[in-house]
Amino acid sequence: MASTAAHHATGWAAGVIAAALVAHSGAGGPYHGWIVAAFAAGVAGSTAPDWLEVAWWSRKRRLWITHRTATHWGIGWLALLAGAYHWLGHSPFAAPLFGFACGGLMHLLADWPNPLGVPWIVGRHSLNWWNSGRCDLLIVAASWVSAWFVVAHVWAHGWHAVPWLRKIGVG
Numbered sequence: 001m002a003s004t005a006a007h008h009a010t011g012w013a014a015g016v017i018a019a020a021l022v023a024h025s026g027a028g029g030p031y032h033g034w035i036v037a038a039f040a041a042g043v044a045g046s047t048a049p050d051w052l053e054v055a056w057w058s059r060k061r062r063l064w065i066t067h068r069t070a071t072h073w074g075i076g077w078l079a080l081l082a083g084a085y086h087w088l089g090h091s092p093f094a095a096p097l098f099g100f101a102c103g104g105l106m107h108l109l110a111d112w113p114n115p116l117g118v119p120w121i122v123g124r125h126s127l128n129w130w131n132s133g134r135c136d137l138l139i140v141a142a143s144w145v146s147a148w149f150v151v152a153h154v155w156a157h158g159w160h161a162v163p164w165l166r167k168i169g170v171g
Helices: 004-025 030-045 074-087 094-111 136-155 163-167
Strands: none
Touching: 004 030, 004 094, 004 136, 030 094, 074 094, 094 136
């Protein structure tokens, strides 16, 4: 498991990715409101797999389901992402749901290298690269590099003011 700070930092990257893809799809809405909503939901979704496990309705706030089970299920997050992307431009709720799913998926990707793993399809799978809380900087850097590539591909495509992007295959 990545640290809470790492999940928050990767969540900002997920929000940027979601906002860029919503803008690119033309589903930004009036005054680009859905782009902002997708960004905010991406940040919130990055910690969602953990806080969805907490029984918020009880005083003790204990987990109501086991950690890294249903809320960390990869198929569920991928289905939400695909469904929300399909509805972009057709439903006002699609953009924030898309951002939320981007954040949730980013959370799973940050947890995947841990020995505990993530239940992508049926059972848990782990890359088994390092223990919890280690290499958070690497996870955060990878998420921001991913965000940069998505934004560069979506927004910088065809920009003549940045010719070096074309040299590295982005523009």
